[in-house]
Every structure is written in structure tokens, then in C-alpha cells.
Amino acid sequence: MEKNLFRYIWNHTRRDQVWILFVVACSMPTFFLFFDLPKQIVNIPIRGLGFETPGATVTFFELNFSVPAWMSSSGQLNLFSGFELERFSYLGALCMVFLTLVCINGLFKFYINTYKGRLGERTLRRLRYELIDRVMRFPTSFVRRMKASEVATMVKDEVEPLGVFIGEAFVDPAFLSGQALAAMLFIMIQNPWLGTIAFSIVLFQAFLIPRLRRRMLEIGKERQLQARALAGRVGEILDGVSEIHANDTSNYERADISNRLNRIFFLRYESYRRKFFIKFLNNFLSQITPFLFYFIGGYFVIVKETLDVGQLVAVIVAYKDLPNPIRDLINWDQTRLDVQIKYSQVIIQFASDEVQSVESQAVVHGSAARLSGEIAARNLGVSDDTGAKLIESASFTIPLHQFTAVIGEVNSGAEAIGEVLARLLPPTQGQIKIGDQDLYKLAESVSGRRISYVGPETYLRQASVRDNLLYGLKHAPMRKPEYTEEEEEKRLWEISEAERAGNTTLDIHGDWIDYEAAGLSGAEQMDERIQEVLELVDLVDDMFELGLRGLIVPADEPELAKRIIDARKLLHKKLKDSDLANVVNPFDPDKYNDQTTIAENILFGTAIGDAFSEDNLARNEYLLSVLAGNGLDTVLYEMGGKIAETIIELFSDLPPDHPFFARLSLMTADDIPEYEALLSRVSNLDFEQAVPLDQAMLLKLSFAYIEPQHRLSLLNDDLRTRLLTARKAFSLGLPEGLAGAIELYNPESYNARSTLQDNILFGRISYGVAEGAKLVHDAILSVLKELGLRPAVINVGLGFNVGIGGKQLMAVQRQKLSLARALIKRPDLLIINKGFAALDANQQTQMVERVLNGVKNSRGEAQSGVFWVLTNPNLAAKFEQVLVFRNGGLVEQDTPMALERKESHYSELVAHGK
């Protein structure tokens, strides 16, 4: 990458810089006119110069130029003779000119600033893109040594100030020095002596300030590195947070962070001191010049009488134009140094020449040619970063479409060979070939499409399961997205912008999925293929369960929502007819549901947001008004009192850490004294007399009451009827402002806030029924099967977001998913390197069998070669060939049968593994 910032800017923005320079130059005449105009307005029409006689006129807008005599006999070229205007009209005309200039100047400024901003942002975009582009082309081992959070802060924050500077990189110094030179020249013309004084002070500044700044630059550099290291440490703290807790090192980390912040603080403080000292010096020097003018010039005027007053005043007036451009120039120079340091400090991290060529990652739209032949390693040697030998001169040849197992102890070289074959660990000696091509010279469009790799660690992107599954099929945009005319236009603009910034123009919104590579003719077959792969890796049930716990947006999937309602009805019908009738208590708008809380019975819906959340419910004014409507507020208040009394009677003797408290759902141990105090406060008060806070505390208890769970026999049929009336009143009178705070239960419609499973169940499982949840789950499964809804539910499961790094999935699921991702692209070679550590021995055996069977076609021919570095050597017998590694060397290669018969390392490893 270009190491010099200015050259980088010039290389990429040359034309824009020249243009903006030109535009600024064009804006200058109007700019100066604008400054000159007020003087004219005051002098001519207002003070009346030239209007001395009544009715006099002055010529306005006369275009008259002095030209050499050969062009015109009078020496004047008169292009336009102008208008003759009276005094007030003249004022009007000049004011109109003033207004016009205001507009023109404003528009120039607007244009120039926008242009500079856009230019800077474009270049910044280019730079950021290039940095990320390089990260993806660096060797994996190099990238692994980089700290993610440091790279992130470099790409995002450290280059940010460049954006502002780039637009000003050439324009500002050109014009500021132009202005400064003009002012200096003017002073020189007025009086060379005084001019020389001004000039030598500017020279002195130019000499002194860079020297003062030298230390500033060091500080700037140091500060940048420290800030970056801080970002790195923050990243480490987050990544290693469990270690911090496990080792009680939080205070060590605090001290470390404090120390780093301390260093940054003192660096910044020193830089402030120096910066403002330089400022002070600058100001001082620019103020000392007029002092010298007054003093020395005055001396010449008064004592020597060699200078006249007019000249001195002219010099002093001219001087007032000098300090501003000089100061701005100095500021610009400061920014320049700043960003130059920032730039070079970033570039240095990305400067490695070890980048892959751009061609190796070129976009290839068609499908890649299949690999065939043999995998041949000749004299292969591999070292790690420290130079330790992982493999020493191994040679082997294996047919590509064969099932090969690799076994060996830890550090035997078995794992390393997996990485070598996956192109993650370049050999330091020898060569590895597939067919007649060097594996490490294949373009990624071939290796990445025809070879699949599942490593010991799985990395999933924070996206849906489906996106992760199809990730390996997204090599190039296969189909353009369908854009409306308006979107198309916007897209064209985006493309031209991307081109200007040297970014790729590939459209992320297009369909990137390479169906052909997955062996399909189109998108419509994808669901089937996904199902197939999920079955192969045994993830179908997991996805189904995820789907049951998933949410859908009924507006987006009205068909599915409708079918779920059908499933709900069928389930309820089936339950009614079976002996499970008492297990589920469906939500019936006309019946009190004994298995849920009093609050839920009144609300009869799912709360959205805070208004009706459990904590705020007892203070919700609308709900309280509904309760007051049929006197329920008093009833529930008294009920809360009874509940509190019972609980206090039962629990007040127990110490707060007594395990019985874990079984108490209505209160915590800490609440007991509070409620005790409350009860004594309100013992003689009825609902109206109690303060709202006490009302709320007691209402909260009765709101959470469930008769079959708490069994205090506080509910009777009369109360149930009254609560039902309250339910009706609540939904009928729901104010518009609260309509969005609750999704009411409706047997005929899908509840978007509840999971698929809850939507099907649409009720509560009764308390105290042994295995109730399981029985209901089974009933739901059979209903979904009967209605053919299983695939649709699995589809919802595929939409589940796996979270950062896939942490929302279990380790086993993550590993299975990464295998599914490797299989779905139908690779020629599937490399599995010590994967599936989360599976138990039995599951591992099954997984090997599943995979080896799964890559065969219907005629039993292997469609992919499998190269499996096994954790458990016993499984090697299931493969066609075994490579045995020991101490970095390949010691045996044969069929498992042949190796079993003789005294071999293989037999030893297998015996050991048992």
C-alpha cells in the first residue's frame, strides 16, 4: 500500500482536487467584490460622493477596461456604457448587487463544502475498503496474529479524521498561502522596511514551530498506539470474561485499564500543554509585529520624519490580513502532521507484502470445474509460527474420492495435515497436489467451492440457521434482485459511487445462492435439499424444536399463521375427546381459566412493552379503572391482604436463606418484612383509605394468584364471573393509546407475541398433572404431523438467529450445523479435522457412519472424498484407508484390515483408544 498519505490522496483524487481548486479560484472574484461592496454602498449613495448636486446621477455597471493603445485610441475599452442612476436608485441597485453576491457566495460555499466532504468520504471509503480487502488476502496465520478489536478500531476510528482532511489537503494550503503572500506583498509595496520586519517574524515562526512540534508528533504517535492497545485490551476482557470471574482477576484488569488510561491521560495532557503553548507563541508573534510597526514606524514618522502617516496606516491596515491566513496555515499543517501519523501508523499494520493476489479471489460466476485424480503429497514439511516442525517430510498418494482416516496422538502431525489440506497451513517444504494442480496455487473459486472443511472450532455468523447453512454457496451474485424503477435508479447511483471509491459493485441484495453447486436446478428445490442435509447430520428434530419456540410475523406468513390456527383447533378437539382433556385448559373468551393468574385472566392477552408488564400492572390506571368499574379493586385488594397474611404466617419464622423460599412464587424472602409492615399499616383501612403504593403491593399478590397452584381457596364462581366481566370491559374500553401495549387472545387469530407452540396450545397446561408438559408436547407433535406442518415448523426453526458466534445454539448443534454447511455444497473433498468433540463416543460413531453413507449416491458410489482426522482411532476401521502419524512423520498407510493384522502403530493406537 502507498505509504505516503499525500501521494495516496493525489493518486486517487487528482482530478477532483484540480476541479475544486478551480472552483475555489472562480469563487474568489465574487468573494472580493462582496468585501468591497459595503465600502461602496457607504461612500457613494449613503455619504453621497458624486451626488453633490441635486438630481445628479452616477453611472452604474459601466464595463470599462484599460487596454493598450493599439487596441483603442482612447486607451479604454468600453464594453457597456452602464445606466445613469439617481442617488436612491443607485442605493437600491447596489443593495440588489449585494443580495445577489450573498446568494452567489453562499452557493459557492455550499458547493465547495459538499464537494470537499464527499471527496473526503469517498477516499475514506476507499481506504477502509482496501484495508478490509487486504485482511481477507493476508495468510490465515498472519490474520490470526492480529487482534480483532485493534483492527476494528484502526479501520473505523483511526482513519476517520482523514475524511475531513482529504478534501482540504490541497485546496487549503494553496489558498491560504496565496492570501498570505498577497498580504505580504501589499505590505512590501507600502514599505519595504516594515515589510521586511513582518516577513522575518513569519520566517521565525516557520523556523520555530516545527521544532516545537517534534515532541507533539511523538506524543500523537504514542497516543494512537496506546488507544489502539486499549481497544485490544477491552476486546480481550470481553473475550476472556469467564476467565476473569474464574480467577478473581477483575481487580488486576481494573488496575491494568487504569494504568493504560493514565498513560493516555498524561500523553493528552502534555500534548495540550504543548499545543496551547504553540498557540500562545503564535498569537504573541503576530501581535508583536504591529507593536514593532507602531514603535519603529512611529519613530520614523515622529523623529526621523522619513515616513508619512498615510503610509504607516496603510501598512498597519494591510497587516491585519496577514495573521489569519498564517494561523490557518499553521492549523492546517498541524492537522496534516496528525493525519499523516495516523495514516502511517495504520498502514504499517497492513503493509505486509504477503498478500494473496487479487486474481486468486476473483469473482467467478460459473461453476468451478470438479477436482479429480489423486491427492499427492511429496516430501511435505510444515512448521508453525515459532518454527517448530509439525510435519517432517511426509509423502503419500490417495485417490481423491476415497474415505481416508487420519489418526495419531496429539501433536503427531495428524491435525496439521488436515489444516494443510484445507489450505490453512502452507507447507514450508515439499508440495501437495490435487490432480495435476498445486493445491496452494488453486484459485479460491476452485478450492472454496470444491473442498469443504470442518475444523475443531466452528464459527457461525450472527445470522439465521438458514443463512449459516447456505453460507458456503454464496460465492458470487447469481441473480439480480428485482428492483422497482426507483430502486434501480438508486442502485445505479450506488454502483457509480462504489466505482469511484474503488469498492466492489457486487450487489449484496442479489441472490447469491449457487443452486447448481448444491446440485439443484433452482430455489424451489432448496427446502428439500436442506431437509436432506439436516437429516444427514441429525439436526431435523433440533430445528423442529427451535421452530416450535420461534416467533413468526403473521402478516408476512399469513398462510402459515392460518394453518397454525387450524392446528390449534384440531389439538383442542383431540384433547377434548381424549383422556388428556384435563391436562390443557384452553383460553376461552367466555370462561375463566383456572390454570393461569388472575391478571392474565383479566388482560386475556400478551403484554407488549412496559405498560402491562408484571411490575407495572398494579399501577396501571386504565386497568385500575376497569377494576373499580365492578368493585373488583376492593375484592382483589382484600384478597391480596389474605394472601400476604397466609404467607407471613407460614414463612415469617424461617431464615431468609431457607430453601422453602425457593418454592414461594408470590414473594421473595426480602419482601416478607415489607409486607409485615404493610399489613400492620393497613389493618384497619379499606381499599379507598390505603395509599396507592400499598394498594399496588397487595393487588400485585392477588394478580399473580393461581388457585390450583397456591390452593388458598380464594376463588369462587361468583368472583370468576366478575373477573370475566372485567375481562370484557377491559378489551372493550381499551384506549387507543394502549392498543399497542397488549395483543389480546383470540381463538381465531394468531398471536404474534407468542411462540408457535404457545399459539398451537393456546391455553395453559394444568398444574400437578404428572408429565403434563410432555404429554401435551407429544399431542402437539402428532397434530403437526397429521396436518403436514412439520416442514413449515422446521422452516421457522431455520430462521432462528444463532447469536454471536452461534452461542444461542448448543455446542453439538453448532458442530452439526457446520458439517451440514460443508455437505450442502457437494464438495469433491470433505475434510473433517477433529470436529465433533461435543459428541459422545456413541454419537461420534453414528456421525461417521452417517457422513460416509451420506456422501454416496443411490448406486453407492462416493460423490465426495472424505479425509477425516479422527479424535477416536477406533473409528478408523470404517474407512477405506488409514494414515497413521507419529512425531510429525507419516508412519503407516494402508487399509485398516491390513494394518490390523500386523504389529502396527495403528493397532497400538486403537488398543489405547479403547
Place this chain on the structure above:
Amino acid sequence: MTLEDEVGVLRRIPLFAKVEPSKLKLLAFTSQRMVFSKGQELFHQGDPGDAAYVIIEGSADVLVDAPGGQISVARVERNAIVGDIAILCDVPRTATIKALSEVVTLKILKEQFLELIAGFPEIAIEIMRVLADRLSKTTAELTTARNKLNELGY
């Protein structure tokens, strides 16, 4: 069935007979009522034990695994407590309990049960008494069985 009814049931169980009513109420309040339908198992032999059950209504079969299949060794009825051995001794379930009719139980979790014993010596003594009773019964049955075997000439 309300909490008060459950307290009544608990009082009729010999194990809890001497515990004050307020403590029984606490026990009832913090334990879960569980209904098993006919044929359902309360627990299965060999499973880890996490709770004992007080039978409030219905009856259940006590089954043990034998070489020829499960054999019924006893029947438990209302007011009996089952599953206490597994949680007292931390051993897997020694038998399977299968509901012969609809069985209503009070499920007492392991920690709750142990807490009860620690808190109420009366209960501990009562449990010792029940266990000793069972042991003497078992010993008597064992003696009878041995004698029978001797008579048969084994």
C-alpha cells in the same frame, strides 16, 4: 382440594402426626400436588431420586425388576409415603411405583424433605421408627423365606 384439606391429609399420616399444624401447612404450601392417571409411573426403578410422594388418594403397585420381568411386591394406599429411601440414602430408586387408579400425591422435593428432618426431630424419629418397622418386617419375611428354603432342602 385446598391447603387446609391437604394439611388434614398430612396429619393423618403417621410420619407427620406429631408435627405442629402450622409446619404441616408450610410443607403443604411449598410442595406440589401431582396427579397420576391409571398406569402412569410415579418413578421407575434405577432412576435417580429427586422427590418423595405422599399418597393422598388412590393406590399404587410397588414393582421390582426380577429376571423374569417385573413382580409386584406390595401395594401402597392412601396416606403412605413412597420414594423416601432414594432421597434419604442418595441411591437410585429401588422400585417402580405404578398407579393402579388415579393417584393424587403431594410431591416433596429432596431438599424440602431433608430440611424437614433437620428442622423437626419429631419427624426424624418418626422416619427412624417407620424404617425400623419396615426393617423388622423385612427381616421377619426373610426368616420365613429362609425357613421355607430349608424345608425345601436348599
